[in-house]
Amino acid sequence: MLVYILRRLLQVIPVFIGATLLIYFLVFAMPGDPIAALFGDKQPSPQLLAELRAQYHLDQPFVVQYWFYLTGIFRGDLGTTFSGQSVNDVLARTLPVTGRLAVMSIAIEFCLSIVIGTVSAVRKGKAFDHGALIVGLLFLSIPVFVLGFVSQYFLAIKLGWFSPTVGANNGWNGLWLPALVLGVSLFATSMRLMRGSVIETRNQDWVRTAYSKGLSRSRVLPVHVMRNSLIPMITNSATNFGVLLVGATVTEAVFNIPGVGNTLFQATIRHEGPTIVSFVTIFVVLYVLVNLLVDLLYGLLDPRIRYVK
């Protein structure tokens, strides 16, 4: 197990370096003046330009630039946003909010997909299964932001069940509607996965052996079917974390939630390049960390990894 952990950690390092290098490369290794390019067609003040040039060490060779950038990440110094605030301060304010949104959405997604997925699998081919499939695919086909706008319009503005924007009311209670939107948009893939996983597991020989012991269905299903089916679900949620991050960005934009995603959104529509780079990097770091954690969790869940022969 220890070796597994070490090996995973070692694998993470090149991925981390590679990803950050790639982002950095895309922005700063292109021909032309990267700073001007980052600002698009806006005209920043010469003073700001000079500051940024110094911040990004543009007089140095590319590799040195990247080195400063990388160590900056580790030191926790990610520079400043366009408006002059330190990225760290912004993060401190916004990360908890996005965290709450993410946790709530994942909880909703898991509850829905585990229950509906299992029932669909057990009633395979029947009405419930077909119905759940259609509904799931429908939610998969609607872009998250459209879902956000539509629910905002119908549930908040027209029916008044929720407030249309979140703003300052971003504690656990205020995030219900956006969490619902995000959770529902994610649940389609995980529901299909759970369904497939349960169907496959039910056909496994050990399930028949369990029944032959005289166990009832109410024991076999959770202990021998679902327990095994959860493993692919959990690993999938890690690889799907990128979808969650993008979904969170969009949801925060629609509902005006002051989270990390919204900060990124503001930067993208205002074409504030440096901020975009910083925050995309943050998202990548988050993604890599979450995947590492889930991999370690997976090692705990599957004894074949925990105990090597």
Add this chain to the structure above:
Amino acid sequence: MSSDVNATHYVAPVHTTTITVDAVKVAAKPSSLWSDAWEDIRRRPTFWISVAIVVVVILMSFAPTLFTRTDPAQCSLDFSNGGPAPGHPFGYTFQGCDIYARIVWGTRISVAVGLLATLIGSVIGLVMGALAGYYGGWLDSVLSRVGDIFFSIPYILAAVVVMTVFAQFRNVLTLSIAIGGFAWASTARVVRAEVLRVRQSDFVTASRALGKSNFGTLISHVIPNAIAPLLVVSTLSLAAAIVAEATLAFLGVGLGDTISWGTEISNAQTSIRVAPMSLIYPSIFLTVTVLAFIMLGELIRDALDPRARAQR
């Protein structure tokens, strides 16, 4: 030595049909994997519905004038947020443009981005995945690491970065490369897994023992047998790419002034309280198209599933 079931030594009466061992059914029709899959899929009504939708969409892309006579660029503020009128079934946008016409004319851009991005992603994914899975060893390690790196950057966010940097090149090609150039990693993983599975089969070893080159075996035996999941993933990627175009437009890094579903939805945001339909109509077109492709993907997956095939 009697035919009584309860006797000590029971012998069943002899039937003539029990004699031949391992006879061949000469009369039946030949059935390969693809013909079996086709037989299965053509019976499903959802298949034909999806195909119909796809045909209509493609027709709209190539010949928008078949569907509308109105010029989408002809906008007049007199009609701002106007409701439906004869010849203008969906009404007008905030800027007084015909919603229906703009949706119809936007089809070709959205579909083009979808197709091109998927093509780029699938080709790169196929090559990387097949090489990594078949040759293994250090090549696999390197290619898988590269895949992991691309995988860890959500492709929408990567596209955001690219489109921001290349702001002066906002066109279909750039957008497609931005999407496909990062989305290939998940395709590569699927292809690699399937190639690994096929590679272990005896017919691959037999091919090498016959004298076929390593690379030749990859091309003529391994890849054709590994392509089924790629087909499924590609249809799903196509759907995802069309959605991506819309999302990127929403994020402000889409195609700008070019008419597409994404730009239409994005532009309608501001007037959602006053005229929600200007956002909902293009969304419906997008959703229905995406749904059609996703259904196709699911149907193809079911049709090619070897276990389901065994039961037919």
Add this chain to the structure above:
Amino acid sequence: MSDAVQTPLLSIRDLKVAFRGQKTEREVLHGVSLELFAGETLAIVGESGSGKSTTASAIVNLLPGTGHVTGGSIMLDGRELTTLSRPQMERIRGREIGYVPQDPMSNLNPVWSIGFQVKEAVRANGIAHGRHAVRQRAIEVLKQAGLADAERRLHQYPHQFSGGMRQRALISIGLAADPKLLIADEPTSALDVTVQRVILDHMAGLTREKGTSVLLITHDLGLAAERAEKIVVMQQGHIVEAGPSREILENPMHPYTQRLVAAAPSIASKRIQAQAERRGIEHETTLDDVPAVRVRDLTKDYKIRTGGFRSVPFRAVDAVSFDIPKGKTLALVGESGSGKSTVAKMVLKIEDATAGLIEIDGKDSSTLDTREVLALRRRMQPVFQDPYGSLDPLRNIGNTIAEPLEIHEVGDRASRRARVVELLDQVSLPQELTSRYPNELSGGQRQRVAIARALALKPDIVVLDEAVSALDVLVQDQILKLLAELQSELDLTYLFITHDLAVVRVVADDVCVMEKGRVVEHGTVDEIFANPTQEYTQRLLDAIPGAAIPLGGAR
């Protein structure tokens, strides 16, 4: 003998089972009847598709998929089982009827410990209550099943056990509640031959001690005769013959049973051995001719990654040497892990040898350039085990057989087509098959296609890697006869890899017995069977089912 007074423990009358298809119902059991008395062991013997496993599953209502009982009755101790409700059936399962399945790896849940799964069986059947009592009982049944240091093993997981140990765990689960009836569905078919005998002996001892009746499902007639007092022979959902095992073996009446008895390798091997002993044992003779294949000190090392970061070298093949004279068959026998398949791959040049010499027709095969290697491949062809994986599913039969001709650019399209037809004829398959696909053929038919493909280039040497191991007994017999015909017709040399010593008796001239990468004994097949010098060889011989039965009468 009159047992009219004694009522049977298990009584099946006219049982019919069907599977629901998309539109129709397909009947697979057409009225099966049998009786099993207390303390008795009854074996159901049949090939695949005979319905033997279906009968067993129907008793405990664990039919796979859409299977269901459509008629007849199953009575356990006078109680009708087919009409029981689900909770009632659950009470019967485990407590009154135990079940031991075939494949030990897939029948144990990988994420729960062995102890958990055994304790589950104990608790579910009310054998013990309370954590301590349940644990003690679990340890007890595991020990009874032959698992030493059971206490330590409770915490371990299935993947940490060997195949034999896993099967013992399954046996202990089946017998945990001391049921009256134990259903054992091919309980040892997935295990190595020497382990099989040990497990079966143990199981027999246990059931004899407890007085449990056993319903044994098997495809091996010799094994059935050895372990059971009564045999029931099934074919395609019918019972064709039933009676005391001795009588069935010595005096089979139904033509199907007669063919089974004639073809069963374990029985056939004894018969041939008897014949050989009468005419005189054949010994190895020194040859003047260059052997078709000569192997000297062949070695293969692999690097195995241990759990850590290092990798240790693993010697899969250790200084193996043998000769195969032209036109003869050499059998390489061994259990799993013996290295026999690796030797075959090195001879075929699919894998490189770490050290040693391989000479084909006198020429060293390691010094050849690519063109010569290609030429060599024309003369040496493989046939593999898995009939479901050895043919490309996307190619029709004609293209598959013609592929070697294409690769080596032999002839033109017309002549290749003619050659394909010729080959199909040689393996007794109809010409219409050229446009068909592998999935439409049975295992035996696919294997014949594989043989046809191997013969396309008119090779001198054919390497058969477990080529008949996955086939039913009668089909296996057919293929072995075909191989023998082809050998004499075309003067072929065979390298025959197998784990089944009984098949070796039927098919080989010379034998090499391998264990853990080394050749432990070699000689002519007569010698090996009559006078084995090594203990391992003796163990393999003893493990052939039916070894203990004296066969009456010459056939």
